[in-house]
Amino acid sequence: MAHFGFENDVHSILKLDMPITNAPVARWQRKASTSTNAVSGLSPGRSPNVSSSFKTPNKTPGKIKKSTPSNVGGDRFIPTRNGKQMDVASFLLSKENEPQDPNSTAVTQENQKAWSVMLNGCNIEEAKILHLGGKPLNAPEGYQNNLKVLYSQATTPVSVKKTRFISSVADRILDAPDLRNDFYLNLLDWSSQNILAVALRNSVYLWDASRSEIVLLMRMECEEDYISSVSWTKEGSFLAIGTSDSKVQLWDVENQKRLRSMAGHSARVGSLSWNDHILSSGSRSGHIHHHDVRVEDHHLFTLAGHSQEVCGLKWSTDGRYLASGGNDNLVYVWPGVQGSGSNESQALHCWSEHQAAVKALAWCPWQSAILASGGGTSDRHIRVWNVNSGSCVSSLDTQSQVSSLVFSPNYKELVSGHGYAHNSIVIWKYPSLTKVAELMGHKERVLNIALSPDATTIATIAGDETVQLWKSFDLDPLKKAKGKMVRSASSGIHQSIR
Template sequence: MDFDFAHYMLTKRGKDKENQSVVRSQSKEAYLKLLAETFNMNRSRILAFKNKPHTPVKLIPDEFYSSVHQSKRSKPLRHIPQTPERTLDAPDIIDDFCLNLMDWSSSNVLALALQNTVYLWDASNGSASELVTVDDENGPVTSVSWAADGQYIAIGLNSSDVQLWDSTANRLLRTLRGGHQSRVGSLDWKNHILTTGGMDGQIINNDVRVHSHIVATFRGHRQEVCGLKWSTSGQQLASGGNDNLLYIWDRSMASMHSRSQWLHRLEDHTAAVKALAWCPFQRNLLASGGGGSDCCIKFWNTHTGACLNSVDTGSQVCALLWNKNERELLSSHGFMQNQLTLWMYPSMVKTAELTGHTSRVLFMAQSPDGRTVATAAGDETLKFWNAFGMPEVKKAAPKAEHPGPFPHIRRIR
């Protein structure tokens, strides 16, 4: 750009308008004439192309984009059955939001607590058995949780005790006492560490290998601990409580001798927080759900403590499960539809709503292969849904001799 020429053009035109009647000296006229010849005054624009610009070269041909878009569109949508594969009776199941009464093991055995009894179902052959019935002094059973090996199961009791059972030998291994002052409603494992949450607001790490099993205590909740979940890495623990609070605890901060300080104390929920689910495909991503006066699913970056998104579902959020095969999240709900909702992540667009329960869907558990989801509700029914099936293109043809998980069982007991 010729700045001298531009300045000349601007000052000349302004002077021409303002001083048309002013007689300029011969030396001034000579100077202006020389300047005009020097800067080529016949140009009509300050900036101009001498030649037409070249057509830009496309580094990636249009055919490539069209083929990519066609391949994306050609991916078939997964068929999601709107009805459960099987419905079983679950008489006398406790309708309590803060309890955790169902879990599915890595060895494909479902555990469900009904009042004082824990029942086991082997999904591979449909056999059912009773693991234990506790006496009224200790019961009812308030929580169950399988260890990662699928053989050992922890059972939380209303008496504040926690029992450890070998499901293969049908044998009580030990009873953990002295940690809590009231019922133990939430449990989760991290290797040999069993973490327990009680109505007293305490969270305790128990090393089940040693006699003095209490190795760390987390104090922060002012009311009952409703949900506990260790992250996949085992580095962080999420806890939700009836005090509407969500805490993120770091393993490195756990101490037996002092009150363990939380990493994040999150106060965004306006009702009890029970539903917790760590994302299987993104580190430090946690989903949490709030109770009846909150109704929101929130997503958290647990490294920074930031809330990434919040979705109002319109009803109580009782449980959350991530799909292991797709980027989807399943939520179970209470009043008024008592539905399961399948969401695409991160858009949180609804892909399906599954109805069938007539009371709030308090408990969800996922089969080891990630395809089948079991739900237990206050209507005293247990339902099995093909909510997380693989896309049809990858599925083998269905076999008539395997109609669903537990084909020979009609009742829970």
């Protein structure tokens, strides 16, 4: 029995639901007693439930003062912090109090960089705006900012300095007295041997550009006749001359000897173009003749597409197409000469978009299927054609008569010569046809343009009886504009061709 009594005593001692008599007063009991005493001291006789919702009245009658809700269940305010604030605090504390251990320096720097990238979006040590180290720093890899980066080592297109200089003054001026001011004639051509051929009334003069020497090649016997066109062979050894008496003459320039005179046209020959040993000539009658200059019976066949004078004639660089422009406002594209078949006299394309005579024709040297044509005073448009598709690629209103066109391969540009009303030479960027420069050296309409063998200089002949040379396509980027202006002014002294 004693044993059972002892167990009962132990169980009674270990019971947790019994009050502990000698323990300190619980926290909730202290808080409840304090609240009750305070309420009973201010307002005796009120019950605890009533006193807990009682508010001290405001000084102004009728207004109830809004009180801040009390933090139930606590005696102090603990703010709520998100995870990012805790990470920032931990990073700052570790940055200030970390031990300076030489062995852990690399690891610590990597940790700091990782924390900086995570918290700030980039490494703040490498994204400074002001830096005394010399060159400005690039933004870190992967860094994106809507406001863009203020400094960058890479140069922007706006800050790239343009080194090309196009002088507004001609590099050289040659007098061309007795020049026939006729829009439909082609009186200028530049050979691959750097010799410029110029037709002045009834004579043809040669100007050697490398030595600045002038030679009279030929003069017609009849004073009333005149030269209507000139054209060099690809090798530059022979010159074809069209005359007003319906003849086509072939000259050996080196020996200054006429090789032959080919008849067949019924009117003046105003346009000429070479394709290897085939010489094509356009007449005022509207006919185009193909001549094989190697044989005695030179005439191959006739192209009869135009109804008026053929004033523009150009073979493509690969010899596949012949383009012709006439006073009937038409542009024809003919197939190359393969034999004597009838299909060769049928035009591949006939374009009638121009509203005036088409004299200006130019084939693109780097795109064999591209042809540019220019219209006269009533049209004033430059049109670019694709021979393969037969469509007009682009069109531009130049606001001036277009008399001549030539492509410049050095900068992939198109040069146009103009008559009424601007009498200028304009350089266009191809294929956008945006104006690069406008040269205003001539006082009368520009008749013809020829490109030098090195494609750096153009020669222009105009109704003011001058031939002007413009070195506008030099590829040397180190040439200074000032030196070029001085040289242009000093070399602009007039020299007569004859």
